[in-house]
Amino acid sequence: MITHMFTAVAPVNIAVIKYWGKKDEKLILPINDSVSITLSKKEMCAKTTVACSEHFECDRMWLNGKEQDIQAPRLQNCITELKKRARNVKVLNLHLHICSENNFPTAAGLASSAAGFACLVKALSALYDVEGDLSQIARQGSGSASRSMYGGFVQWVAGTQADGSDSVARLIAPREHWPEMRALILVVNAGKKEIGSTKGMQQSVLTSSLLPYRVSNIVPERVEAIKKAILQKDFQTFAEITMKESNQFHAICLDTFPPIQYMNSTSFKIIHLVHVYNEFYGENKVAYTFDAGPNACLYLLEKDVPEVISIIKTVFPPSNNGAELIKGLDTPDVSISQVLLDSLHMTPEPGAIQYVINTQIGSGPAIIQETGQHLLDGKGLPLSK
Numbered sequence: 001m002i003t004h005m006f007t008a009v010a011p012v013n014i015a016v017i018k019y020w021g022k023k024d025e026k027l028i029l030p031i032n033d034s035v036s037i038t039l040s041k042k043e044m045c046a047k048t049t050v051a052c053s054e055h056f057e058c059d060r061m062w063l064n065g066k067e068q069d070i071q072a073p074r075l076q077n078c079i080t081e082l083k084k085r086a087r088n089v090k091v092l093n094l095h096l097h098i099c100s101e102n103n104f105p106t107a108a109g110l111a112s113s114a115a116g117f118a119c120l121v122k123a124l125s126a127l128y129d130v131e132g133d134l135s136q137i138a139r140q141g142s143g144s145a146s147r148s149m150y151g152g153f154v155q156w157v158a159g160t161q162a163d164g165s166d167s168v169a170r171l172i173a174p175r176e177h178w179p180e181m182r183a184l185i186l187v188v189n190a191g192k193k194e195i196g197s198t199k200g201m202q203q204s205v206l207t208s209s210l211l212p213y214r215v216s217n218i219v220p221e222r223v224e225a226i227k228k229a230i231l232q233k234d235f236q237t238f239a240e241i242t243m244k245e246s247n248q249f250h251a252i253c254l255d256t257f258p259p260i261q262y263m264n265s266t267s268f269k270i271i272h273l274v275h276v277y278n279e280f281y282g283e284n285k286v287a288y289t290f291d292a293g294p295n296a297c298l299y300l301l302e303k304d305v306p307e308v309i310s311i312i313k314t315v316f317p318p319s320n321n322g323a324e325l326i327k328g329l330d331t332p333d334v335s336i337s338q339v340l341l342d343s344l345h346m347t348p349e350p351g352a353i354q355y356v357i358n359t360q361i362g363s364g365p366a367i368i369q370e371t372g373q374h375l376l377d378g379k380g381l382p383l384s385k
Helices: 073-084 112-128 135-139 145-150 197-207 210-233 237-256 265-281 302-313 339-342
Strands: 004-011 013-017 022-026 034-039 045-053 061-064 066-068 096-100 153-156 168-172 180-189 286-290 296-301 326-328 355-360 366-368
Touching: 004 112, 013 145, 013 210, 013 237, 013 286, 022 197, 034 145, 034 210, 045 112, 073 112, 073 135, 073 180, 096 112, 096 210, 112 135, 112 145, 112 366, 135 145, 145 153, 153 210, 168 210, 180 302, 197 237, 210 237, 237 286, 237 296, 265 286, 265 296, 265 302, 265 339, 302 339, 302 355
Parallel strands: 061 096, 326 355
Antiparallel strands: 004 045, 004 366, 013 034, 034 153, 045 096, 061 066, 153 168, 180 296, 180 355, 286 296
């Protein structure tokens, strides 16, 4: 029977000020600060179980049911850093088994690596008894994982030290600060993206002439402005900056040579829908942001969720009438005025969106105390096998 076993769950975060480009590939040091919102673990999370035992013959890892290379450099960087800080030295020389799974698509531009590495670091910190700030360690697995170490609204500071010691995540405001904030994740394509974020960033840093200007002239001002908007709960300003940031990020991708295109035709129709909806009301009621993929994250306030979901159902209905389009939080159906529908000038496209995750702001990673939640059995093998 294994006595050293811990399971953690960790959240996804979706950036509103984007991180795109590194000044140090090995340490994963970003070329600019970024800001994100952590989403609820109930709807989207990574779950990881770690165990060590004198009976294990070697280190092993499984992700979503498939065995992975546990010697992958980024993974080993996290493990090594945690072992350096370990207070539970009795388990340091025991072989390690890791099993992780996501309840949302992996490598589809939905921050799966951020949740995954944040979860791994949280679980291993319990196993090795590591205290203090863990965002610096999580960053070495996946840059955006540093932000998933906190709930609510988070800033990842790029830092100036060559060793990365000051490149850490900081809490701007907890999730309780702005409880009315909601997020709708519109999954356009759950498949793996053609160009991964790491490769895409490298290409942009090498070839985009717009990127240096963005880093020096645009991002610092936007970071301060959106932090102020968050602290003042100023959704109008928050929404405008969020959308402009998303647009500029994808402009950088197109300015990369060869150009990178993460969004597709449905992505642009979602953008159009948000703008005509906001224009109808004469204010920013919804903000879109797209990471490195075609899937949209819409930020909005709780009071507007029912109408926006009803519009999404109308414009992007499921291809199968009996299909479940909306997942996550329950929201009442509301009728949409004909005047609003006419103003959209959009023809319904059945099946263009696979599904929508209705969620809210969440807290950071947590250790699960119930033993029945472990992903490994008593022999240290995945229970899903």
